[in-house]
Amino acid sequence: MKRDDAKKLSDVALEELAAQLAAGKSEELTKFLNTMSSFHNYSFGNCLLIVQQMPTATRVAGFRAWQKLNRQVRQGEKGICILAPLIGKKKAEDGSSEAELLGFRGVTVFDVSQTDGEDLPDIHRIEGDPGEKLSRLHATAISLGITLSYEEDLGGADGVSQGGSIVLRSGLTSAAEFNTLAHELAHELLHRGEDRKTLSKTVKELEAESVAYVVSTAVGLRALAQSADYIHCHAGDSEQLAKSLQRIQKTASLLLEQLETVSLDSISEVA
Numbered sequence: 001m002k003r004d005d006a007k008k009l010s011d012v013a014l015e016e017l018a019a020q021l022a023a024g025k026s027e028e029l030t031k032f033l034n035t036m037s038s039f040h041n042y043s044f045g046n047c048l049l050i051v052q053q054m055p056t057a058t059r060v061a062g063f064r065a066w067q068k069l070n071r072q073v074r075q076g077e078k079g080i081c082i083l084a085p086l087i088g089k090k091k092a093e094d095g096s097s098e099a100e101l102l103g104f105r106g107v108t109v110f111d112v113s114q115t116d117g118e119d120l121p122d123i124h125r126i127e128g129d130p131g132e133k134l135s136r137l138h139a140t141a142i143s144l145g146i147t148l149s150y151e152e153d154l155g156g157a158d159g160v161s162q163g164g165s166i167v168l169r170s171g172l173t174s175a176a177e178f179n180t181l182a183h184e185l186a187h188e189l190l191h192r193g194e195d196r197k198t199l200s201k202t203v204k205e206l207e208a209e210s211v212a213y214v215v216s217t218a219v220g221l222r223a224l225a226q227s228a229d230y231i232h233c234h235a236g237d238s239e240q241l242a243k244s245l246q247r248i249q250k251t252a253s254l255l256l257e258q259l260e261t262v263s264l265d266s267i268s269e270v271a
Helices: 003-022 027-038 044-053 063-068 132-143 174-190 201-218 225-231 238-261 264-269
Strands: 071-073 080-091 097-111 115-117 147-151 159-161 165-169
Touching (some): 003 044, 027 201, 063 071, 063 097, 132 147, 159 174, 174 201
Antiparallel strands (some): 159 165
């Protein structure tokens, strides 16, 4: 598949997703968010391409990359086309060279389910329990300058974002607390600037809960009924949906990266 064909496929996937949401159906968005949770380092366009061609994919790599992992792509398997950057070198005035993005090209990757060979290192998450990831999410909030505290009653809510601070309802299970904190962190990161005035409450909740869904799914949490309730709410505008998906992808990617790199030294600061 060529670059232009991949771009057309991505556009078609986005239009279909918008149409599904306009019809009140959330299955396609859920598939996309599940894909994003496995491929959070990929652009939202490549996530669309993966989910359009193989919605069950969990880990992809090129033909030779699988061989280096002592796995072989089975004969006859159809590859997944994604877009990869073309990087060249540009001469600076001082004679040095620096990397420059020249464009994109279509490349073929394969899912692990299309290969045979040696077992891979365990990349799956703890089912049903965020484990240490909850402490890491606490530390992430603190590293972003956001204070955390707990109260017994939040008027029926599990969490509240207050602009620089988040209050969580005490007594939540670790899974519910992780999902709620991810949701409120998304509000803090996405909806405290000018977007606070321009975005509707529905879009804000869609974005925050979609981020929470991606991050929670990535650490192994399941049965996120509240997420499903929020996710079906969208007007079906493909242009606005594309902007939201980009924002969701960047924010979820940031939080997932922080979960891997943040220091736990600050978690004692949680009130």
